[in-house]
Amino acid sequence: MSSLLKSIGIGAVVIAVLYLVNQMMSATGFFGVGIDDYQARLLVFIGINIILATSLNLINGFTGQFSIGHAGFMAVGAYSSAYFTVTYGRSLEATFAGLGETVASSIVLLIAILIGALVAAVAGLIVGIPSLRLKGDYLAIVTLGFAEIIRIVILNIDAVGGATGYQVPGYANFLWIGIFAVITVVVIHNIVKSDAGRALVSIREDELAAEAMGVNTTRYKVTSFVIGSSFAGVAGVLFAHYNKFLSTNDFQFIKSFEIIIMIVIGGMGSMTGAILGAIVVTLLPELLRQLPDLQVGATTFKFADLRLVIFALILILTMILRPQGILGTAEIGSFLKRFRRADKPTGGLAP
Amino acid sequence: MDTFVQQLINGLTIGSIYALIALGYTMVYGILRLINFAHGDIYMVGAYAGFMIALSLGFADNPSAMGFVVTLVGSMIIAAAIGMAIERFAYRPVRKYSKMTTLITAIGMSLLIEYLFVFFFSGTPRSFPQLLPNENITLFGNATISTSQILIFVVSIALMMVLQYIIFKTKIGKAMRAVSFNITSAKLMGINTDFVIAFTFALGSALAAAGGVLTAQYNPKIEPLMGIMTGLKAFVAAVLGGIGNIPGAVLGGLLIGAAETLVVGYGSSIGIPSTYRDAVAFAILILVLLIRPAGLLGSNVQEKV
Numbered sequence: 001m002s003s004l005l006k007s008i009g010i011g012a013v014v015i016a017v018l019y020l021v022n023q024m025m026s027a028t029g030f031f032g033v034g035i036d037d038y039q040a041r042l043l044v045f046i047g048i049n050i051i052l053a054t055s056l057n058l059i060n061g062f063t064g065q066f067s068i069g070h071a072g073f074m075a076v077g078a079y080s081s082a083y084f085t086v087t088y089g090r091s092l093e094a095t096f097a098g099l100g101e102t103v104a105s106s107i108v109l110l111i112a113i114l115i116g117a118l119v120a121a122v123a124g125l126i127v128g129i130p131s132l133r134l135k136g137d138y139l140a141i142v143t144l145g146f147a148e149i150i151r152i153v154i155l156n157i158d159a160v161g162g163a164t165g166y167q168v169p170g171y172a173n174f175l176w177i178g179i180f181a182v183i184t185v186v187v188i189h190n191i192v193k194s195d196a197g198r199a200l201v202s203i204r205e206d207e208l209a210a211e212a213m214g215v216n217t218t219r220y221k222v223t224s225f226v227i228g229s230s231f232a233g234v235a236g237v238l239f240a241h242y243n244k245f246l247s248t249n250d251f252q253f254i255k256s257f258e259i260i261i262m263i264v265i266g267g268m269g270s271m272t273g274a275i276l277g278a279i280v281v282t283l284l285p286e287l288l289r290q291l292p293d294l295q296v297g298a299t300t301f302k303f304a305d306l307r308l309v310i311f312a313l314i315l316i317l318t319m320i321l322r323p324q325g326i327l328g329t330a331e332i333g334s335f336l337k338r339f340r341r342a343d344k345p346t347g348g349l350a351p
Numbered sequence: 352m353d354t355f356v357q358q359l360i361n362g363l364t365i366g367s368i369y370a371l372i373a374l375g376y377t378m379v380y381g382i383l384r385l386i387n388f389a390h391g392d393i394y395m396v397g398a399y400a401g402f403m404i405a406l407s408l409g410f411a412d413n414p415s416a417m418g419f420v421v422t423l424v425g426s427m428i429i430a431a432a433i434g435m436a437i438e439r440f441a442y443r444p445v446r447k448y449s450k451m452t453t454l455i456t457a458i459g460m461s462l463l464i465e466y467l468f469v470f471f472f473s474g475t476p477r478s479f480p481q482l483l484p485n486e487n488i489t490l491f492g493n494a495t496i497s498t499s500q501i502l503i504f505v506v507s508i509a510l511m512m513v514l515q516y517i518i519f520k521t522k523i524g525k526a527m528r529a530v531s532f533n534i535t536s537a538k539l540m541g542i543n544t545d546f547v548i549a550f551t552f553a554l555g556s557a558l559a560a561a562g563g564v565l566t567a568q569y570n571p572k573i574e575p576l577m578g579i580m581t582g583l584k585a586f587v588a589a590v591l592g593g594i595g596n597i598p599g600a601v602l603g604g605l606l607i608g609a610a611e612t613l614v615v616g617y618g619s620s621i622g623i624p625s626t627y628r629d630a631v632a633f634a635i636l637i638l639v640l641l642i643r644p645a646g647l648l649g650s651n652v653q654e655k656v
Contacts, residue, residue: 066451068458130641136450137386141586142640145633148583152630253579257458264455301470308466315459320444323452 018178025174040174042282044242047177048235049278051184053262054271055231058188060260061268061329062197063224064204065132066140070232071255072147075248076123077116077233078240079160082168085112085241089169109171113180113237120233121226123150128225132218135207147256155248165247172241180238184231189271191227200224204269254308261311264318267325272332284310353492358616359609364500364569366608367507371562372585373592373600374514375555381531381595382551384450388457389437390559391582392464393430397560398573399468400426402479411480419482423506423564427557434556435549443545461579468575476574479567499569510561511601514554518597523550531595580629584611587636593646602647607632 024033025040035043056070089108096104127146131139160166191197199220202210211217240246262281266273284307291303318325372394379387404425405411410418437460445456483502487495518524529537530547538544566581567573588607592599611632615625639646 066454130637134640134644137454138640138644140454141386141590142637144583145587145636149630149633149637152627156624156626257462260455260458305466305470308462309470312459312461312463312466316441316456316463319448319452319456319459320441323445323448 014182015179018175018182021178022173022175042286044174044177046279046282047174047181048239048242049259049262049282050181050275051231051235051238052259053266053274053278054184054188055228055235056259057263057266057268057271057274058191058200058224058231059228061263061270061274062192062204063200063221064207065221065225066136067143067225067228068140068253068256068260069127069143069145069147069150070228070259071251071253072127072143072150073120073123073229073232074236074239074255075147075150075154075251077120077230077236078246078251079154079157079166079236080119080233081112081116081237082166082240082246083160084115085109085169085171086167089171105171106176109176109241112171112241113234116233116237116240117230118233120236121230123233124226124229125222128222128229132221132225144253144256147251148253151248151251154251161246163248165245168240168244168246170241170244172238177238177242180234184234185271185275188227188231192271196220196223201269258311261315264315264325267327267329269329270325270327270331273325273327273330276327276332281311353494354616356490356492356494358612360494360496360500362609362612363605364503364608365611366588366605367503368562368566368581368604369585369588369608370601370604371507371510371558371565372582373588373604374511374597375559376586376589377592377594377597377600378527378551378555380589382527382534382548383442383446383453385442385453386457386586387442387552387555388454388582389460389464390555391578391580391585392461393434393556393578394559394563394566394581394585395468395573395575395578396433396464397426397430397556397563398479398567398577399472399477399563399575400429400560401564401567402477402573405480405482410482414482414484416483419568422482423561426560426564430556430560430563431553434552438549438552443548461582465575465579472575474575476572479571479573481571482568485568497569499565503565503569506561506565510558514558514597517554523547527551584632587632590636591639591646593649596646596648599646599648607635610635 021035021043024035025037025043026034052070052074056067059065059067059070085108089112092108092111093104096107099107127143131142131146134142154160155163192200199210199215202213202215203217203220207217239250243250258281262277263274264277265280266275266277285304288307288310289304293303294301322328372390375390375393376387379385379390401422404422405418408418408421410422441456441460442453445452483498485497485499487497488501489495516524518527526537526542526547527550529540529542530544534544537547563573563578584607585604588603589600590603591606592601592603611628614623614631615628618625618627643649
């Protein structure tokens, strides 16, 4: 019972902190302390990227199935939920208007998230069942191909704007994005620590051995793929309803690669690593933007354009020098623990 | 009928380019079991190298056969050098690690090349100079073929014959076949495998660069990200033909090219809009991998490079 109370307490504190930050983002600020729009946007994208990175980490890092089509599922979630809110959002809001404006729009957003997650999960199932028969680089290419097909299909649906883009009502704010980032981390952490998580890790380590030990590898692989995809869908929903505009250009290969970079930098198979990677990948381009432009003759070189060059170099150098990623499969906490243990006197054994 | 012939000519033109690039994918995969993601970008590098050569040597102003040959060969040499450098500095250090590590390195390499070019040449498309006079020749009815299309056919067939000669008639070709058959035994037989792998990268990159210059003659718009889609389709071509199989890569390339233009030409009559053009290759890929992962020629042919 006390652990339940503890969880509720932690949850309340997390929500309170997120609420506080969210209030700071409003025009008036929180008791005069404000966060400007630029910083607010960065915080929001860190949240969305944490959802994307941790969910892809479940598939790539913990189950060892190399998917490079995560942006496709994000697109499915974004567009399906956006179609729902554009079509039914207003009337639903009117239905719940009696509960107050904030509650009504929150209900619409939660339904949208549910829809986005479900549709993305179904897409994950449809893609996952045939693809997961393949291994390694073939699986990678097929997921890439599926993501691109999804993008082209969406591009050809006129009901969601087609090539011109899609206007979406802005139901999502930092509070909801923060809450769902925390939910994603907690859910995936719990999956990984459960029996099912052990099965997933055993598939990563040796699929044949896992199967010999009685693990239903196909079922676990598909399940992890579906869960990962549905969280990518949630990220898509939040992105759509925060950005208020969707274009299929937001979901090209490069987006999938960006999510890969996040988990590779952090270390595949590390929760804290994925979160760290999401933060680095979101903030690094902004730091580069601070650098002045370089003028050589008639041409100007913008350092902001170097963002992907630097990511690519980090990716290659990480693979050459530390192929398991910065943290590998370890967590930040375990380093701290080891550090603390080393500090303590070891008792009577010391000479 | 005329339009069908026209579509087929256009399809085989693009298909020949895919085939040239697919050869590089298939050779590298045959030897290292590595999908060289950066290979499509080498095709782009080839086009830009040709662009720089043509501009700096003044071939752009007075078109001549000499200028075209120098541009083509020059860009092939530059691309071969870059291909070998990539292998030496990025792929060789990770060769001992898992497949996933090499694949991520290849993705990183691809991004690095693309965005270095965006940084130095900016993302704006450049116009490739016309190195040879281009005319349309009417075949029969309304079907036409342009001289740049004929050039693509002639040069790519010639290059494929050269490749065939290198692989089957020379000592280094024999070494390549040995390494692709079994790298450890090849090493025990005294073959310098590192050199053979570097040579394979050089050969594949040169073919891709030739594809880049030829495409630029046909469709003069070049940009730093042009290699992504073309590279992926060429990879699909390699898988369709049976990856690791050289005739398969050529067959796959031609089939993908033809399928793509036929969808653009006739797809709308069976409910597939022409905007699905880029999805065709991926749909083919998924079907091949699910139905016959070895590819069309994959299991029957023994010789793999």
